Amino acid sequence: MDIRREDAGIMNVMKTRKVAQVHCQGGCLTECASGCTGCGSCESVCKKGAVRVWEDKIARVDRRLCVGCGMCVKACPRSVISLTPEYEYIEVRCSCHEPAPAARKMCANSCIGCGVCERVCSSGAAHVRDKLAEIDPERCISCGMCAVKCPRGVIHDVNGIFTAEDIPGPLTQTGREAEKLG
Numbered sequence: 001m002d003i004r005r006e007d008a009g010i011m012n013v014m015k016t017r018k019v020a021q022v023h024c025q026g027g028c029l030t031e032c033a034s035g036c037t038g039c040g041s042c043e044s045v046c047k048k049g050a051v052r053v054w055e056d057k058i059a060r061v062d063r064r065l066c067v068g069c070g071m072c073v074k075a076c077p078r079s080v081i082s083l084t085p086e087y088e089y090i091e092v093r094c095s096c097h098e099p100a101p102a103a104r105k106m107c108a109n110s111c112i113g114c115g116v117c118e119r120v121c122s123s124g125a126a127h128v129r130d131k132l133a134e135i136d137p138e139r140c141i142s143c144g145m146c147a148v149k150c151p152r153g154v155i156h157d158v159n160g161i162f163t164a165e166d167i168p169g170p171l172t173q174t175g176r177e178a179e180k181l182g
Contacts, residue, residue: 018068018083019061020051025093025154026058027109034096035107036080042072051081063158088137090125090147094154097130111154117146126155 024036038057050065051072059072059081073081080095092111096103100112111133117126125139126146133155135146147155 017086018070019063019066019086020068020070020072020081021084021088021091022059022061023080023082023091023093023095024058025109025156026056028107030106032096032106032110033078034080034094034098035078036076037078039077041075041077042081045071045075047071085137088135088140089142089157089159090135090140090144091156091158092133092135092154093156094132097132099131103131109152109154112152114151116149116151117155120145120149 020042022036024034026036028035036058038053038059040053040059042051042059043053047069048065048067050062050067051059052062053059059076061072061081063086068083068086070083073079073083078095084091094107094109094111096107096110098106098110100114103110103112111128111131113128113131113133115128117133117135118128120126122143122145123139123141125136125141127134127136133146133150135155142157142159144157147157
């Protein structure tokens with residue numbers, strides 16, 4: 001995607017920087033076919049050290065170090081990593097498309113497709129498709145309302161808008177991760 005802007009009457013096209021995003025936040029109670037396995041294949045191919053598998057066996061991406069090469073995307077056996085525009089600050093950290101009862105049994109942190117994000121989104125960016133929340137970056141204004149209201153804590157703001165589980169974590173980690181470090 002290109003961002004177009006006028007600069008002294010001349011149209012310039014700037015390429016949008018992409019970064020890796022992991023669509024899983026852990027919490028699997030049973031074998032989740034859609035979640036990160038913590039195998040480390042993404043971490044092993046990242047030459048910049050931007051991808052790291054944490055103690056909870058979930059890969060995390062340091063957006064400051066990621067250059068958007070896509071090697072981790074190709075290496076992930078479960079396809080839970082994608083490249084997204086750097087300006088896309090609202091993330092859905094789940095890739096499960098199971099119905100709510102099955103999703104709840106598989107993972108404590110799975111999206112259950114409840115639609116709360118859709119109802120609270122003032123810009124019409126949040127939608128549930130195939131039982132999973134999605135955020136349209138073209139419409140999202142990064143207000144964070146979907147992250148604040150998500151009952152399962154699946155939607156996150158990478159810049160630190162407070163959500164139920166992000167308090168009091170630092171900007172690049174969730175509260176749960178901060179507790180493990182502290």
